[in-house]
Amino acid sequence: MIRILVMAIASGTLAFTAVAIDARCACAHGTIGGYTFLEPIVAEDANPKNEFAIARPSWVRTSEGREFALGFSLEKKLSENSSIVLGSAWVESSPKEEHSASGFENMEVLLKYAFYTNDEHQFRLSAALGMDMPVGNPSIGAETHFRMGPEVLWAKGMGDLPNDNPILRYLRPIGFQGDVGYSANTSGVAVHDLVADELIEYSIPYLSNSVHDFGLPWPIRNMYLYTEFNYDQLLAGPSGQTFPQIRITPGLAFMNRSLELSVATQFPLNNATVPENHAVVLGLVDLFIDDLIPATNWTPF
Numbered sequence: 001m002i003r004i005l006v007m008a009i010a011s012g013t014l015a016f017t018a019v020a021i022d023a024r025c026a027c028a029h030g031t032i033g034g035y036t037f038l039e040p041i042v043a044e045d046a047n048p049k050n051e052f053a054i055a056r057p058s059w060v061r062t063s064e065g066r067e068f069a070l071g072f073s074l075e076k077k078l079s080e081n082s083s084i085v086l087g088s089a090w091v092e093s094s095p096k097e098e099h100s101a102s103g104f105e106n107m108e109v110l111l112k113y114a115f116y117t118n119d120e121h122q123f124r125l126s127a128a129l130g131m132d133m134p135v136g137n138p139s140i141g142a143e144t145h146f147r148m149g150p151e152v153l154w155a156k157g158m159g160d161l162p163n164d165n166p167i168l169r170y171l172r173p174i175g176f177q178g179d180v181g182y183s184a185n186t187s188g189v190a191v192h193d194l195v196a197d198e199l200i201e202y203s204i205p206y207l208s209n210s211v212h213d214f215g216l217p218w219p220i221r222n223m224y225l226y227t228e229f230n231y232d233q234l235l236a237g238p239s240g241q242t243f244p245q246i247r248i249t250p251g252l253a254f255m256n257r258s259l260e261l262s263v264a265t266q267f268p269l270n271n272a273t274v275p276e277n278h279a280v281v282l283g284l285v286d287l288f289i290d291d292l293i294p295a296t297n298w299t300p301f
Contacts, residue, residue, distance in 0.1 A: 029257075029288045033119035035157030035206055037175055038224045038253050039286050041264045043197035044179045046126040046153035048083035048114055050290035050297060051075050056089065057283040063275040065095035069105075077290075079301040081117075085110040091140045103137025112153070122157030122175075130183060149183030149193075159210065173206040192235040201226040205255070224253040228264075243272035249282070260286040 030037045030047040039045055039053070056071030073087030086109055092102040109131040116125040128151040136142025158174045178198040185191050202225045208216055228251075233244035251264025266280035290297040 029291065032117060032124050032155060032157060033122040033159060034210060035122045035159050035175055035203065036255070037155050037157070037177060038201055038203075038226065038255055038262070039260050039284065040177055040197070040199050040226075040228060041251055041253075041262050041282050041284050042228050042230050042249055043177055043199050044110070044128065044151065044153055044181075046112075046114065046124050046155040046177065046179075048077050048079075048081060048112055048126075049075050050077050050083075050288070052287045052289050053087070053284060054287055055283065055285040057281075059279075059281045060277075061279040063278060064097075065093065067094070068092045071105075073108075077297070077299050079299050081114040082301070083112045085112065088136070091137075093140045101137070101139040103140045103142070104135075105140070106136035106142045107133040109133065110151075121160045122155075124155045126153040127151070128153060128181075130181060132183070143185065143191075145185040145188040145191075147183050147185045147191075147193075149181060151179055151181035153177075153179045157206075159206070163211065169211050170207070172211050173203040175201045175203060177201070190236050194231075194233050194235055196231040197228055199226055199228045219254055222254050222256050224255060226251050226253060226264075229269075230266075244270065245273040245276060246270045247273055247277060251282070253284075258288050258291045260284065260288075262286070 030039070030045065030049055037045065037047060039051070053073040056073070058069045058071070060067045069089045069091045071087065071089035073085055075083050075085040077083045086107065088107050089105040091105055092100065094100045110128050112126055112128045114124055114126040130149055130151055132143065132147035134142070134144050134146055138144055154177065156176045159172050161168045161172045163169045163172065176199065180196040183193050204216065204221055204223045208214065208221045228249035230247045230249055231244060234242045246269040247266045248269055249264050249266045251262055253260055253262035262284040264282045266277055266282065268274045268277040
């Protein structure tokens with residue numbers, strides 16, 4: 001089953017990549033004041049977009065076994081400043097002491113609205129409402145109750161630093177993205193979850209185009225270096241599971257006009273997270289559908 005899913009997604013990805021791979025870096029997709037932000041691999045992006053994350057593969061080895069997941073999501077702009085995101089994942093869980101199980105996770109829905117944008121300072125604030133529809137397979141850990149809660153998202157580029165300073169100019173390609181969110185189930189035993197993510201990225205495309213062109217070759221001039229810090233804690237839930245899980249997620253991304261390819265790993269930053277993070281590999285194949293198919297840039301509002 002895994003091979004069939006991977007082969008199907010790989011075939012579709014290669015078809016799109018063959019068309020898009022020679023395109024130069026985007027200047028409109030997730031751009032604020034000339035700074036184009038990458039799509040985070042864990043955190044939620046503050047920028048409303050038209051995109052199809054055709055594959056979010058992850059492989060995690062914990063103290064209790066292994067889990068492979070193949071996630072996907074579709075984001076569609078409803079207006080210039082708002083969008084809706086739909087996503088889920090196919091999961092195969094292989095615990096050490098129990099039978100393996102596979103199936104789909106719950107459907108996640110996110111309504112996003114960018115209520116403040118400052119192009120001069122490359123800054124955006126967005127609010128979102130996240131919902132978790134209980135349609136997944138409980139045998140792989142999908143919750144059986146509807147969940148919802150608010151989120152606040154942000155993005156900030158450092159392009160407003162002076163370009164004539166010999167030191168500060170090389171900080172201009174730095175960007176920050178982050179989110180903080182709270183969710184709770186609406187029935188059953190109370191489970192309240194707090195998540196927060198912060199990402200720092202360094203845009204080599206911005207370095208080449210807006211700071212100094214070193215003549216870097218493709219694909220280096222299309223690369224981003226990034227690190228995420230991820231926090232997740234049950235504020236109310238099963239006994240013994242309310243300790244925070246804190247991780248660091250370093251990675252590398254390639255992004256051009258039509259797609260983003262990203263790979264990362266994760267490491268625990270506190271003792272409570274160690275049992276869940278023996279080894280982790282994360283990936284992302286993200287297609288910018290409004291560049292591939294301009295008609296999808298249509299919005300109802």
